[in-house]
Amino acid sequence: MAHTLPQLPYAYNALEPYIDAQTMEIHSQRHHKAYVDNLNKALESAPADIQALPIEELLRKIKSVPEGIRQAVVNNGGGHHNHALFWQIMGPNGGGEPTGGVADAIKAAFGDFAKLKDTVKQNGLTQFGSGWTWVVWDPNAGKLSAVKRPNQDSPLMDGLTPVFGIDVWEHAYYLKYQNKRPDYLDAWWNTVNWKAVEEKLAAAKAGK
Numbered sequence: 001m002a003h004t005l006p007q008l009p010y011a012y013n014a015l016e017p018y019i020d021a022q023t024m025e026i027h028s029q030r031h032h033k034a035y036v037d038n039l040n041k042a043l044e045s046a047p048a049d050i051q052a053l054p055i056e057e058l059l060r061k062i063k064s065v066p067e068g069i070r071q072a073v074v075n076n077g078g079g080h081h082n083h084a085l086f087w088q089i090m091g092p093n094g095g096g097e098p099t100g101g102v103a104d105a106i107k108a109a110f111g112d113f114a115k116l117k118d119t120v121k122q123n124g125l126t127q128f129g130s131g132w133t134w135v136v137w138d139p140n141a142g143k144l145s146a147v148k149r150p151n152q153d154s155p156l157m158d159g160l161t162p163v164f165g166i167d168v169w170e171h172a173y174y175l176k177y178q179n180k181r182p183d184y185l186d187a188w189w190n191t192v193n194w195k196a197v198e199e200k201l202a203a204a205k206a207g208k
Contacts, residue, residue: 003039003040005036006084008024008028008087010091010092018190023171023173027083027171028083031083035079035083039080042069050064059078059081060157074153074157077154078151078152079152081156082152082165085162085164089193091196094191094192095190098198102197102198109144110146121185123148126148130150130168131148131168132165133165133166133185134146134147134164136155136161139207144201145160161204166188168181172184
């Protein structure tokens, strides 16, 4: 099964002024496309059953991937899935505070939304070099957790399901924010699509 580049669900300029149109175009059409292309190339030599796995299952079963291509699948498969989710959990007219099930889950795990934001920001700031700051569903603990991962490593590989996260690779913010990662991390909350996050959380709780 060849993996494909998803269509961005909104215009390149839809997240302005928080994320600029040029960054969105380059990020989605060049960086994400490269991950998809390189993932498909890496999988050409994989057994048919590995090639047929949807991206989520491929990452969950990363130890079943032949060792010779495993790191390429970690890098590019992670990059593909991470970005596909990233586009979904952002949107125009986003931001504000979460409500409903997401708000309840945040309160149960972090105490309040402010604490969650602070934890996510600190994880993003202390992720040396490139990586992601994530909020994941931990099925073993039965609650949300905040984690960080280097490069394009997916939480799926550790049995965690990402609900939302922020890309802290420099290509995600450098055109607008330069080296001011803290400013980007603060501004990002104005783009979050809580409805999409609610759907991701519900699916995660259901084991999907």
